[in-house]
Amino acid sequence: MPLYEYRCESCGHAFxxxxxxxxxxxxxxxxxxxxxxxxxxxxxFSSAKGSSSSSSLSSCGTGKFT
Ligand SMILES: [Zn+2]
Structure with missing residues (x-):
């Protein structure tokens, strides 16, 4: 349900x-x-959330065939 902002023209109260x-x-x-x-x-709607940039580290294991 959306949130609406109103302002009373009679008393100027904002709610x-x-x-x-x-x-x-x-x-x-x-x-x-x-x-x-x-x-x-x-x-x-000012939802300023910091976007976290996740850096995925991929480690490649070197396999040796002997
Ligand atoms: Zn009012």
């Missing part, structure tokens, strides 16, 4: 709610003032 896709256009009640004046903001 996030988990909503379904079919609920995203429905009215959102501000948890602070209780007004249905919240507008949806563009949610920016």
């Amino acid at each position: 996030e709610i988990l909503r379904g896709l079919h609920e995203k256009d429905e009215d959102v009640i501000c948890p602070r003032c209780g007004q249905k004046r919240a507008e949806r903001l563009m949610s920016a």
Whole structure:
């Protein structure tokens, strides 16, 4: 379920709610003032995870046939 960010136009309170896709256009009640004046903001997913480059060392064993 995606996380949407809303901001109340009445009191300016910003909050996030988990909503379904079919609920995203429905009215959102501000948890602070209780007004249905919240507008949806563009949610920016900033997941900055360091990509670990794994270097695989392959050791070749030299076999001798005697
Ligand atoms: Zn509000």
